[in-house]
Amino acid sequence: MKETISKNLFLNALVCPTLGWRLRADDLPDGVASKSPTLADQFRMEQGVEIGRRARQLFPDGVLISTPNLSRAAAETAKLVRAVGPPVLFEATFVVDGYAAKADVLRRIGDSWHLIEVKSNVNLKQELIDDVAYTLMVLSRAGLTVSKASLLLISKDFRLGMEDAKLFAEYNCTQDALVRSSEFQSCWDTIRDGTSAAGMPEPTLIPACKGCELFSDCLGKGIENHIFDIPRLSPRKVDALTQLGVVRIEAIPQDFELTAIQARVRQAVVTGRPWVSPNLREQLNAIRWPAHYLDFETMMTALPLYPDTAPYTQIPTQYSIHKCTAVGEIPSHVPYICDPTLDSRRDLAQRLIADLQGGGSIITYSNFEKTTINGLATLFPDMAGKLSGLTQRIFNLEAVIRDHYYHPAFRGRTSVKATLPALLPGMSYDTLNIKGGDSASAAFAMMALGRYSEEEVEKLKEDLTAYCGQDTLAMVKLVERLSEA
Numbered sequence: 313m314k315e316t317i318s319k320n321l322f323l324n325a326l327v328c329p330t331l332g333w334r335l336r337a338d339d340l341p342d343g344v345a346s347k348s349p350t351l352a353d354q355f356r357m358e359q360g361v362e363i364g365r366r367a368r369q370l371f372p373d374g375v376l377i378s379t380p381n382l383s384r385a386a387a388e389t390a391k392l393v394r395a396v397g398p399p400v401l402f403e404a405t406f407v408v409d410g411y412a413a414k415a416d417v418l419r420r421i422g423d424s425w426h427l428i429e430v431k432s433n434v435n436l437k438q439e440l441i442d443d444v445a446y447t448l449m450v451l452s453r454a455g456l457t458v459s460k461a462s463l464l465l466i467s468k469d470f471r472l473g474m475e476d477a478k479l480f481a482e483y484n485c486t487q488d489a490l491v492r493s494s495e496f497q498s499c500w501d502t503i504r505d506g507t508s509a510a511g512m513p514e515p516t517l518i519p520a521c522k523g524c525e526l527f528s529d530c531l532g533k534g535i536e537n538h539i540f541d542i543p544r545l546s547p548r549k550v551d552a553l554t555q556l557g558v559v560r561i562e563a564i565p566q567d568f569e570l571t572a573i574q575a576r577v578r579q580a581v582v583t584g585r586p587w588v589s590p591n592l593r594e595q596l597n598a599i600r601w602p603a604h605y606l607d608f609e610t611m612m613t614a615l616p617l618y619p620d621t622a623p624y625t626q627i628p629t630q631y632s633i634h635k636c637t638a639v640g641e642i643p644s645h646v647p648y649i650c651d652p653t654l655d656s657r658r659d660l661a662q663r664l665i666a667d668l669q670g671g672g673s674i675i676t677y678s679n680f681e682k683t684t685i686n687g688l689a690t691l692f693p694d695m696a697g698k699l700s701g702l703t704q705r706i707f708n709l710e711a712v713i714r715d716h717y718y719h720p721a722f723r724g725r726t727s728v729k730a731t732l733p734a735l736l737p738g739m740s741y742d743t744l745n746i747k748g749g750d751s752a753s754a755a756f757a758m759m760a761l762g763r764y765s766e767e768e769v770e771k772l773k774e775d776l777t778a779y780c781g782q783d784t785l786a787m788v789k790l791v792e793r794l795s796e797a
């Protein structure tokens with residue numbers, strides 16, 4: 313049992329008492345408890361630490377409470393918040409009645425305090441207000457008067473090389489945080505008692521279960537074809553099926569209202585056979601050969617890595633092209649990866665135009681490639697005509713699968729990570745060193761930041777090329793398999 317209730321635990325317990333109880337009891341399945349951070353997690357954490365460090369530079373009078381020990385940090389804070397203490401505290405720590413909170417920045421305003429939470433987001437959203445409201449609630453219980461609450465977010469106007477003060481945009485969220493904090497206050501006793509109770513609360517299926525990391529060990533345990541595998545099932549329908557005691561797709565009553573896409577998922581699961589639209593062949597016949605299969609990888613970082621790029625600018629970093637003369641016939645594979653030390657988008661755009669020459673289809677998986685090419689066209693008006701010409705040739709394979717084919721093993725999804733193992737079980741990403749887009753993005757950003765030796769960079773580039781190449785090869789194989797359906 314965890315000694316204290318943290319912000320994360322409290323906010324999760326608000327949504328689901330079972331989840332709150334299990335988090336406090338450390339009753340987590342192996343896969344969740346022992347999950348080591350991915351490269352993407354590591355990069356996000358690293359950026360968060362750097363943003364926190366830069367935020368602290370804005371308050372030169374601040375004192376950092378750096379001990380990782382919660383009780384010692386709370387004791388140190390208690391001394392420093394006295395009337396004669398420093399004007400600004402970083403990581404001020406409070407433990408009250410089983411609850412713990414750390415304030416990123418706490419600034420004195422006379423006898424009261426200004427609470428500032430630092431976030432790597434650029435846009436204000438409710439979960440950030442909730443974050444501030446939780447800390448405000450614990451500070452109030454600890455006897456502090458908080459007269460102002462702010463969020464320090466990343467400014468959209470920041471560019472590489474600007475001073476740290478321009479990195480942040482402050483949002484005064486005092487009113488919203490006070491309202492939310494008083495709502496939280498009313499749950500104080502319930503959550504404290506509920507999360508420390510001897511027995512776990514009975515789990516109840518709610519829409520949030522779908523995204524819960526404990527789902528497969530909780531209400532999803534041992535249930536094949538769960539109703540959550542039905543795409544876009546509204547919370548209203550989830551509630552209605554729960555009332556009927558239905559958790560498996562096969563048990564959904566025939567007269568239960570489903571959309572056409574949802575009904576075909578049920579049909580495929582019930583019959584155990586793929587659903588194939590009568591128009592699938594006609595759709596595939598629209599591909600003009602020779603065709604190019606195209607996939608991009610991109611990166612988005614909170615702190616810009618190149619001049620004149622804004623925070624979270626989506627920067628294409630590499631692409632893979634498999635050229636096919638007919639279904640499954642691959643005469644060539646063309647990978648391209650940018651030089652991470654500089655903004656190579658212009659070179660990438662020029663090479664892309666050259667590599668996609670011809671009049672055949674450009675087969676992509678989703679609209680992402682079209683959006684990326686349009687972004688390049690906006691950035692480089694001198695190439696806009698040629699780049700727009702490429703988008704006219706795009707054939708979106710995922711849209712064809714979504715509208716014309718469903719396999720029971722898709723489990724309600726149409727991403728390539730769902731369709732590939734269902735249609736081509738022997739073809740997997742598991743053997744690759746880079747297994748996902750997030751890790752590819754983080755790896756490139758780390759290279760751009762100069763974190764690797766020359767040999768490591770060369771090896772990573774090979775891994776990234778293999779990953780992106782697998783995405784286009786997967787499309788080649790999917791079209792082959794669908795052509796046989």
Ligand code: SF4
Nearest residue numbers: 328515521524527530
């Ligand atoms: S699966 Fe649902 S009931 Fe179980 S812990 Fe998660 S949110 Fe709660």
